[in-house]
Amino acid sequence: MISPALNMLLLLLLVLLSFTYDSQAQRVSGRRSNGSCVCEMSSNTLSFPVVKYEAVLEQVQSCEGSLNNLQDQVMFSIQRLPQIQAVVENVTAQLEPFQYLHYKGLYTALSLRLLGEDLTQLEADIISLHSQSNNAQTQELSKEVGKLRKDVERMKTSNTVNMKAVKEKLRYLKNTAESCKSIPKDFRGRDRYCLKGLITNISNPIITKVGPLGKTYISGSWGKQAQVDSHGQKSSYWVQTLLSSHIYGNTLRVYQNYEDFMASVNYKDFTFASSYSDSKTIEGPSAVLYGEALYYHCYRSADICRFDLNTNDVKRVTLPGTGVGFNNKFPYCYYDCRINSDVDVEADETGLWAIYATMGNHGNLVVSRLLWDSDAKMLNVSQMWETRLFKKAVSNAFMVCGVLYATRYVDEYREEVFYAFDTATGKEDNSLALPLEKVAKGVASLSYNPTNRQIYMYNDGYLLAYQAFF
Known part of the structure; x- marks a missing residue:
């Protein structure tokens, strides 16, 4: 069943179609017959554009289907909008504690200071270990701590060093130092x-x-x-x-x-x-x-x-x-x-x-x-x-x-x-x-x-x- 709106659209198209074909005036002669004037004329030039009408009708029906589909999508989006808004608000709330990273950089001054203090303590422990037993293990520890110190200094000026990797390396070195000095060898x-x-x-x-x-x-x-x-x-x-x-x-x-x-x-x-x-x-x-x-x-x-x-x-x-x-x-x-x-x-x-x-x-x-x-x-x-x-x-x-x-x-x-x-x-x-x-x-x-x-x-x-x- 075609909707009223579509009917109006079809009528408008018919009117427009009627003006799209050029009409030519015909000169005809008439004759009197039984008290009336009778004349004959050819209707070839006024033939209805059936083929184009059907093509336009098909396009209109296709357009109606697309419009209905779009309307369904719009209605579904309207129904989903409150849920999407709730998700966005939840994510925004979760990200709020990390907003400072946007303008303060990846590493805060406090986290770098605490990391530096841990590293300084580790350096002191290794120096003490090295003075007590100067061996290959303590020498290797000293080298590794030196490399880690350079990474921490780089973190103060750029965000190119992974904080998690540095902390994991620090944890490993601290455990190694503890193992060197704590467990009796025998x-x-x-x-x-x-x-x-x-x-x-x-x-x-x-x-x-x-x-x-x-x-x-x-x-x-x-x-x-x-x-x-x-x-x-x-x-x-x-x-x-x-x-x-x-x-x-x-x-x-x-x-x-x-x-x-x-x-x-x-x-x-x-x-x-x-x-x-x-x-x-x-x-x-x-x-x-x-x-x-x-x-x-x-x-x-x-x-x-x-x-x-x-x-x-x-x-x-x-x-x-x-x-x-x-x-x-x-x-x-x-x-x-x-x-x-x-x-x-x-x-x-x-x-x-x-x-x-x-x-x-x-x-x-x-x-x-x-x-x-x-x-x-x-x-x-x-x-x-x-x-x-x-x-x-x-x-x-x-x-x-x-x-x-x-x-x-x-x-x-x-x-x-x-x-x-x-x-x-x-x-x-x-x-x-x-x-x-x-x-x-x-x-x-x-x-x-x-x-x-x-x-x-x-x-x-x-x-x-x-x-x-x-």
């Missing part, structure tokens, strides 16, 4: 199995036991005393359960030996804080019994605490790094986050470690080495390494032979060790696939013990132990 030799390299296999659970307070308390940590040369607590087993909201705790239970632990007899309870909100309270499943002291993450802080079982004294040290995560800032996650598991204290053949994440390292795992000065009665942090593994992308972590191992969730009954970072070399390996069988879904803590090379898991109220093989 520590791997003292434990020959460490020389074999990474862990090659982990057994099925060799101990399976419900926690002393029942499986309703799903967060905590446990294990065997971890200091190899300890005398006072050489064979002790311990359990630290988080009693308040599965986050906070202030007590420790210690068994004299394995038999007492399995029978849940002959234990001693220690209280190291007066309440769950005391500054000495433990936060998160982070503890390890090392010698005659419990090391753990202090309540709502970036500090590590040391509780002495003999004197009940508590000493503390603040972890290094810009913006150390605590109070559920960077917990272990992967599948489900373990609430307030930001800071993890571990032990291995080389001593004590803290595993955590910082804002300065973009939420990636950081490893710091802890040292107890028995003469000065002070807890110190000697060195720090930064990795490229995002902490919330792992379910837990532990240390073995100076190597950081990280796990991830596979299913309700299995975890997997998939990543390793060697503090002695700064090298990473994310190709591991070592299974850890479990009996419940959640993993509150994992810790390794160098005295028997076993790994201890607090598995949602269950206490599991595994044997590590090299």
Whole structure:
């Protein structure tokens, strides 16, 4: 059916067509017939332009189709316009914090200054290392830092140097310098199995036991005393359960030996804080019994605490790094986050470690080495390494032979060790696939013990132990 508007258009075209052909006047003669004047004339010169009419009609119909299609597109665009506007506003809001780059350049004066300060500190550390041991490694470090200094100077005058690449190079050099000065050269030799390299296999659970307070308390940590040369607590087993909201705790239970632990007899309870909100309270499943002291993450802080079982004294040290995560800032996650598991204290053949994440390292795992000065009665942090593994992308972590191992969730009954970072070399390996069988879904803590090379898991109220093989 042709629309009224199209009818009017066709009539107009017909009128125009009628004037497009030249008409010629005819002279004819007439005759009288029955009282009327009759004449004959030829209509050849007034023939209707049928062919052109059909062509014009076809063009008009085509034009109508195009107009209708265009109208549909316009209506669709009008309907989509609010959605497009909302997207543009959202993108604009996200880009707003970076508008300063348009007129201030890629690198701000503050970021360059902080980068320069880190580089200056690294230069001082390498000079100190070079004075203590002038060897090929320290000489190479000096050359690499010199090149990095030139890149930083270029960044002050142009945007041609990649800030991310410079920071990654700085991280690598800092880790290399830490490795040069921190780990005793003979520590791997003292434990020959460490020389074999990474862990090659982990057994099925060799101990399976419900926690002393029942499986309703799903967060905590446990294990065997971890200091190899300890005398006072050489064979002790311990359990630290988080009693308040599965986050906070202030007590420790210690068994004299394995038999007492399995029978849940002959234990001693220690209280190291007066309440769950005391500054000495433990936060998160982070503890390890090392010698005659419990090391753990202090309540709502970036500090590590040391509780002495003999004197009940508590000493503390603040972890290094810009913006150390605590109070559920960077917990272990992967599948489900373990609430307030930001800071993890571990032990291995080389001593004590803290595993955590910082804002300065973009939420990636950081490893710091802890040292107890028995003469000065002070807890110190000697060195720090930064990795490229995002902490919330792992379910837990532990240390073995100076190597950081990280796990991830596979299913309700299995975890997997998939990543390793060697503090002695700064090298990473994310190709591991070592299974850890479990009996419940959640993993509150994992810790390794160098005295028997076993790994201890607090598995949602269950206490599991595994044997590590090299």
